[in-house]
Amino acid sequence: xxxxxxxxxxxxxxxxxxxxxxxxxxxxxxxxxxxxxxxxxxxxxxxxxxxxxxxxxxxxxxxxxxxxxxxxxxxxxxxxxxxxxxxxxxxxxxxxxxxxxxxxxxxxxxxxxxxxxxxxxxxxxxxxxxxxxxxxxxxxxxxxxxxxxxxxxxxxxxxxxxxxxxxxxxxxxxxxxxxxxxxxxxxxxxxxxxxxxxxxxxxxx
Amino acid sequence: xxxxxxxxxxxxxxxxxxxxxxxxxxxxxxxxxxxxxxxxxxxxxxxxxxxxxxxxxxxxxxxxxxxxxxxxxxxxxxxxxxxxxxxxxxxxxxxxxxxxxxxxxxxxxxxxxxxxxxxxxxxxxxxxxxxxxxxxxxxxxxxxxxxxxxxxxxxxxxxxxxxxxxxxxxxxxxxxxxxxxxxxxxxxxxxxxxxxxxxxxxxxx
Amino acid sequence: xxxxxxxxxxxxxxxxxxxxxxxxxxxxxxxxxxxxxxxxxxxxxxxxxxxxxxxxxxxxxxxxxxxxxxxxxxxxxxxxxxxxxxxxxxxxxxxxxxxxxxxxxxxxxxxxxxxxxxxxxxxxxxxxxxxxxxxxxxxxxxxxxxxxxxxxxxxxxxxxxxxxxxxxxxxxxxxxxxxxxxxxxxxxxxxxxxxxxxxxxxxxx
Numbered sequence: 001x002x003x004x005x006x007x008x009x010x011x012x013x014x015x016x017x018x019x020x021x022x023x024x025x026x027x028x029x030x031x032x033x034x035x036x037x038x039x040x041x042x043x044x045x046x047x048x049x050x051x052x053x054x055x056x057x058x059x060x061x062x063x064x065x066x067x068x069x070x071x072x073x074x075x076x077x078x079x080x081x082x083x084x085x086x087x088x089x090x091x092x093x094x095x096x097x098x099x100x101x102x103x104x105x106x107x108x109x110x111x112x113x114x115x116x117x118x119x120x121x122x123x124x125x126x127x128x129x130x131x132x133x134x135x136x137x138x139x140x141x142x143x144x145x146x147x148x149x150x151x152x153x154x155x156x157x158x159x160x161x162x163x164x165x166x167x168x169x170x171x172x173x174x175x176x177x178x179x180x181x182x183x184x185x186x187x188x189x190x191x192x193x194x195x196x197x198x199x200x201x202x203x204x205x
Numbered sequence: 206x207x208x209x210x211x212x213x214x215x216x217x218x219x220x221x222x223x224x225x226x227x228x229x230x231x232x233x234x235x236x237x238x239x240x241x242x243x244x245x246x247x248x249x250x251x252x253x254x255x256x257x258x259x260x261x262x263x264x265x266x267x268x269x270x271x272x273x274x275x276x277x278x279x280x281x282x283x284x285x286x287x288x289x290x291x292x293x294x295x296x297x298x299x300x301x302x303x304x305x306x307x308x309x310x311x312x313x314x315x316x317x318x319x320x321x322x323x324x325x326x327x328x329x330x331x332x333x334x335x336x337x338x339x340x341x342x343x344x345x346x347x348x349x350x351x352x353x354x355x356x357x358x359x360x361x362x363x364x365x366x367x368x369x370x371x372x373x374x375x376x377x378x379x380x381x382x383x384x385x386x387x388x389x390x391x392x393x394x395x396x397x398x399x400x401x402x403x404x405x406x407x408x409x410x
Numbered sequence: 411x412x413x414x415x416x417x418x419x420x421x422x423x424x425x426x427x428x429x430x431x432x433x434x435x436x437x438x439x440x441x442x443x444x445x446x447x448x449x450x451x452x453x454x455x456x457x458x459x460x461x462x463x464x465x466x467x468x469x470x471x472x473x474x475x476x477x478x479x480x481x482x483x484x485x486x487x488x489x490x491x492x493x494x495x496x497x498x499x500x501x502x503x504x505x506x507x508x509x510x511x512x513x514x515x516x517x518x519x520x521x522x523x524x525x526x527x528x529x530x531x532x533x534x535x536x537x538x539x540x541x542x543x544x545x546x547x548x549x550x551x552x553x554x555x556x557x558x559x560x561x562x563x564x565x566x567x568x569x570x571x572x573x574x575x576x577x578x579x580x581x582x583x584x585x586x587x588x589x590x591x592x593x594x595x596x597x598x599x600x601x602x603x604x605x606x607x608x609x610x611x612x613x614x615x
Binding site for chain 3: 255256257258314317319320322323326327337341344345346347349350351352356357400401402403
Binding site: 050051053112114115117118121122132136139140141142144145146147151195196197198 | 228231232233234235236237238240241251255258260261262264265266268271341342343344
């Protein structure tokens with residue numbers, strides 16, 4: 001259980017840092033930066049809980065997630081030049097967040113006895129829609145709609161999850177394999193610049 | 206009942222196609238296009254269900270709506286040059302969607318014993334706010350806030366609905382009349398370029 | 411109780427007028443202006459109720475809030491040149507709205523037995539996030555993320571609320587002191603151009 005907690009913290013912190021970076025580009029004040037970090041890290045899970053009706057939303061009572069966002073925000077603001085140098089570490093932590101939140105979202109779907117496709121949708125919403133709300137809040141077109149194989153990685157992990165489940169694998173196994181396969185696919189897709197097809201001719205840039 | 210199912214499919218497909226077109230203008234990748242189509246077709250109903258607390262949201266368990274969106278998206282991407290030529294048919298189907306989703310939203314309100322004005326608000330939200338969420342997601346100002354008599358048509362249909370109900374008309378009748386009157390008003394307003402008044406002097410364009 | 415009702419009306423009207431002004435800048439039609447006024451005045455409370463699961467949302471059944479928004483919208487459209495001259499009165503009413511909605515949000519949190527920090531978050535969401543949804547809908551970056559000490563004032567009032575509560579003050583007292591201290595801090599911060607620190611060097615402008 002302790003390791004799950006650590007993975008949760010690592011993922012939340014990585015998502016918060018991504019939020020802080022996006023908010024800084026738009027020159028928000030410190031309140032705005034914190035809200036964008038919060039939305040990036042916890043917005044996907046919040047949307048998931050609203051869609052299934054798991055209310056009052058957890059972070060209103062359990063302050064630990066909000067605290068991680070706050071500490072990550074403060075750390076990023078103070079040490080941004082240092083953190084910038086750990087680009088690869090951040091990508092790795094972000095991938096862990098992507099995998100972990102996908103698994104958490106799928107588990108929520110299962111606990112509400114949803115169809116596997118609905119569960120995978122919840123996993124993707126949990127992992128990816130914090131970033132979507134962040135981008136919309138900052139008047140950007142959501143990054144994951146444009147050019148990265150980000151959400152698709154989460155969906156892929158969800159399919160792996162249910163394939164292993166149907167094959168009768170033990171719960172622990174398909175959760176771990178789902179998370180690990182998302183991390184690996186994410187890192188590979190960044191390394192080799194994989195993208196989803198678009199329908200337009202690529203422009204030279 | 207079968208005819209209701211067909212109207213639902215027609216409306217969902219027409220809304221999805223409108224979503225795909227808007228997403229293509231912003232050059233999203235295929236995942237982004239699907240999500241925008243999904244939001245356009247099902248976002249209004251999702252917001253309605255969140256506002257009344259009808260959760261878990263239906264499309265998490267019943268995959269048929271999502272499947273219609275998926276098929277419409279694929280068809281639109283592959284046959285976009287063909288579909289473009291059916292502008293009038295699309296407008297007609299879109300009007301049917303506007304009318305049908307208004308009726309569905311009103312019925313939800315009635316089942317929660319809301320005030321008629323609240324029911325009409327839910328009808329308009331169901332029919333129009335998928336497009337609003339789509340436009341906001343794409344960093345556009347929502348189209349229906351700017352220049353078309355779109356939402357007003359839905360409200361008009363809702364008023365017709367409750368007027369007939371108060372007059373003691375049979376349920377089937379005022380549902381059909383509501384839907385048909387929305388379709389007719391929508392087609393007329395497009396044909397004759399009806400608009401809501403704005404408060405500014407019109408610019409020459 | 412009567413005085414509470416009047417404060418509620420004053421706050422809702424002031425928020426609506428702020429919404430109408432923002433919508434007019436973007437040259438929306440009258441439907442769009444009303445929706446933006448509605449979202450500005452009632453969007454924060456709606457988000458609060460969704461987060462705690464207090465559904466169906468109140469304004470679907472109780473039409474009084476919607477009516478205040480409607481009347482404020484009409485009045486602002488017809489008398490905008492007059493209203494513009496009452497800038498200080500509007501600021502005062504807006505401050506009252508900020509304080510009142512903060513108290514209402516905190517009370518909702520208490521009734522759901524949330525942690526004080528969760529209650530203060532709900533207070534701030536109630537008072538400030540209508541404006542956030544308005545700004546996002548109009549493709550603006552939310553004003554309160556950028557340069558005003560607006561949300562912070564609401565948070566400050568929330569802290570005052572719980573400090574007095576812990577000290578055993580009577581309920582009526584800490585509600586009134588919370589509201590009044592928010593109004594005073596808000597007026598002072600506008601008068602003396604207080605801002606939250608940003609992390610960038612200020613540009614000359």
